[in-house]
Amino acid sequence: MKQKIHLTLNGKKVSIEAPAHRLLLDLLRDELELTGTKEGCGTGDCGACTVILNGKPVNSCLVLSGELDGADVVTIEGLQTEKGLDPVQRAFIQAASVQCGYCTPGMIMMAKALLDENPSPTEEEIRFALAGNLCRCTGYTKIIQAVRMAAEELRSRQ
C-alpha cells in the first residue's frame, strides 16, 4: 500500500507516494531519477549508496520509505550550488581520487558528513569515517588525501 511522503530533498520540498517498504535507495534511483546515488550491494556493506539523512550519513539501501516523512535528504546531486562544486567534490578532483567513480558519490557524501561534524579530522578519523565505504580501484590513499585537502580548504574559509 502506498503512502504519501513529504520530504526535503536537496533543499527542495518533495511529495511522493511510495509503499512503506520501498528503500530510500530505490526511491531515489527509480522514482526520483537521481541515479548519482549508487547501488553496490543492497545490504549496507559497501557505502556506495551513502546519502545524508537529517544531517547523518546513512546507507540509503537500509532506510525504508516509511521512515522518511518530514526527513531532510541530501544526495550527491544536491552538493553543487550556483557557486560551483562543493569543496569536497573539488578536492576529489584535485587529489585524483577518482578512477571508475562508482564509489565516488558515496565517498563524497561520507566525507561531507564527516567534515560537517568534525572540520579538523586526523588521518585516523578520516580513515575510520570512510571504513564503511569500499573502493576497489584507488587504494584509498588519494581519497584520504582529498578529505584532508577539503578540510584544509573549509578551515581556511572560516
Add this chain to the structure above:
Amino acid sequence: MEFTYIGKSVRRLDVEDKVTGRTVYGYDLKLPGMVHGKAVLSSRPHARIIRIDLEEARKLPGVLTIVTGRDLPFIHGESVKDKPFLAIDKVRFIGEPVAAVAAVDEETAQKAASLIRVEYEELPAYFDPKEAMKSGAHPIHEHYDSYEKAPFIRSAPFPNICHYSRLRYGSVEQGFSQSDLIFEERYEVPTIQHAAMEPHSAIAQVDENGKVVLWVANDAPHRAQTELAEALKLPLEKIRFINPYQGGGFGSKGGLKVEPLAVALALQLKGRPVRIKFNREETFTSTLTRHEAIIDIKSGVKKDGTLVAREMKIIWGTGAYAEKGPTVCIRGSMPAPGPYRIPHVKVDGYAVYTNKAVAGSFRGYGIPQGAWACEQHMDMIAQALAIDPLEIRLKNIFVEGDETYWGERLHGVGLKETLLKAAEAIEWGKKDQGIKGLRVEGLKGSRVKRGKGIACISKPTRTPTTSNAYVQVAGDGTVQVFASTVEIGQGANTILAMIAAEELKAPIDWVTVAQPDTDITPFDASTTSSRSTYHMGNAVRFAAIDAREKLVEIAAPMLEAERHALLVENGKICLRDAPQMALTFGEVIRRRFGANGSLQGRGSYTFTAGKDLDPETGQSSRASAFYMYAAQAAEVEVDEETGKVRVLRISAAHDVGKAINPLNCIQQIEGGLVMGYGAALHEQLITDANGRILNPSFLDYHLPTSLDIPELIPIIVEAPEAEGPYGAKGLGEPGLAPTAAAIGNAVFDAIGVRIRELPLTPERVYRALQQQKKGAA
C-alpha cells in the same frame, strides 16, 4: 622531444561528471517500456535436471515470459564452446542460471523466480581440481570431445581437462644433473573475486528487424558481439553492443555474463527491452572468479645462485565452464618460472573443470598466482645459499637483449631498475630501523617481529591483436575520438584524448571520446591485458596524424602555400614563415565541406612481428607485443602471539615504457597494489563441502578498507618500448602481480616461516608458527 600533453598529468576528462553523480553506468540505465528479468540459480553443484515446474510462476500476475535451457539451443565460449545460455539438462555449479523470468517489475520477477521448482538428480561433484582430474572422476562435460574449440586447445590424458598447455626449453633433466642443489616446493592460491563496485547488469532488446541490441558495460564489445553472433548464428551486423561507463571490472565484465539471460528473455518479448541486474550475491556466485592454482615448482641451481633448470606443474581450477580458462592457462603458465634467464625450463599447465563458479580473466591473467610460487621459491633458494634476495634476482633477471625460455628476444627491459628502486624505497638491507611516523620500541625479544621482502614479475599482453580508431574533426574545430576502448576506470579516455590532442596539435579541451558502440566505433580486440595504451594509443595516434595530414592538404591551396610551408599548432594551420596567415581547423573544414562538414582520420595498429606460439613447445618469437616489468618490496610486522601480519609500507616500481600521464600511472599502481594486498592478507571465496560459496557478501568477503591499507610508495620506471606510442607499454594489470609474494617474503624475513598458501590470515600464520615450533622441539 617536447610534448604539449604527453608526459603531463592531465586531469581526467570524466572526473567532474563522476564527482557530481552525472556519469551513467550500466547499472543506472533504463529504457522506455523496459521490463525486468530475474534468474533462477542452481542450488546443486553437479546434477541432472529432472523437471522444472513453471506452473506456479506462470500464474503470477505480471509475469511476461519464462525461459529455460531447452528453449535456447545456443552454446557460447571464447575458446571452447561449452556454455549454454541457461543450463540444458544438467547443472555444473551452485549459482548456474537454470531459468529466467521477465515481469513488469523487479518484485514480480523475483517472486516468480522463487516460485519455480527444479527437481535434480545429483551427480558426483568436484571442488578440488586435483580430485577432478584423478582417473575415474565423473566427467563434468560428458560431450567435451564434440565441443567446438579454438585450434590451440589441447587435451591431456586425465578426466576433466579443459586445456593443457606446455613449454619446453632446453632439457630440464640435463639441467638438474648439472645443478649443485635442487629445490622443490608446492604453493597454492585460493579462489578470489574481482568484486568491482558496480554489480553486473545488461539490457537487451530485439528490434523490429530482428537485431539484438545490448546496453551493457562489457569490456570488449566487439569480442562479445562475435561470441553472441556465433551462439545465435546471426551475422555480426545483427548484434549491437552499446557501452555505458563501467563501474570497475578487473576482467569480470568481458565475454558473456548476464548478457545471455537478457537476450534469452528479449528474444521472447518482441521488441520490449528487458533488464537483468545481478545483486551482489549473484555477482559473487554467478559471474566470474579468479583461478585457484596449485603450483609445483622445482629448481636446479649452482652454489653461486645461478639458475640452471626449472620445472613447474600448474593446475588451474577453471570452474564449471571454460570461459577464458584456456588462455589464462597459457599466458599464466608460460611465464610462471619468472623473469629469469634459465637454460632449461619445462612447464605443464592444466586448466581443470570443477563444480565451482566459473574462473576466468582477472587483472594479471595468471601472473599473480605464478609469482606467489616463483618469487617465494626464489627467496627460499636465496636463503638456503645465504644470498641476499635482491642479489639472487639481480644475478638472474632478464636484461636487454636476452632470449627468454619461450624463445623471444627482449628489448626495453626496465626490470633491474624496478628492483633497485623498489628496494631502495623501503631501505632494503636496513633492519629494524625506525620508520617515518612510527615508533619502534623493543623489537628485540618482542613478540612483534619485523621483516622485508621483495618480488618481481614480467607480464605479457594478448598478442597479436588489433585496434582501429577514427579521429573526427568537426566544422567547429572540435575533435572526437571514435574508439571501442572501454573506460573501465583505468583512465583510457583521457590517455586517448591526450594522444589525439598531441598529434593533431589541438587544445585538449576540444577533444572528447565517444562511448563504444559496435554500430559506430571501429573494431577493437578488447579493453584487457593492459593493451589499450599501446594498441589503441597507436591507432589513435595514427588516426590523428592522418586527420592532421588531411587538414594540411586541404588548407594548402586555401593558404596558397605548399604543404611543407605549413605549420599546425594550437588548432590552427598557418604559414611557417608568416604565422599570422592562419586558418583554424573549423575554418578549413567549413570551407571545404560546408557548415556541417567534418573530416575523419583513420588509424589501425596490429602487432605483426614474429611467429605464433607452437603448442608443442610453447615457443614463440612474438608471445607478446611488449612486456611489463615490475618489482615490489614490502616491510611487515608479524605478531607471533596472534599471527597477525601488519604491512607497514610497500613500494611498487613499474616499468611503463613511457608514462603518458604520470598521475594516471600512479593511480593504477596504487589501486593494483591494494588489490594485491587484499589477495595477500584477506581475500578468499570460501566454499562448503557442497560447493556453496559461504561468503558471497562484502560483510564476509573482506575487501581492503581505508583502515587496512599500508603506506604505498608508487614508482614509475621508463624503459621505452620501440613500437609503443611515445615508448609506452602497459600498466593496468601488474600492480597486484608481485604484491602477495613480496609480503610473503617479508613475513618469512620477520619470523623465519615460509607460508605457501594464501591468504596470510592470522590463523594461517599462527598455525605455521606453531608447526615450526613443533618441528624445532
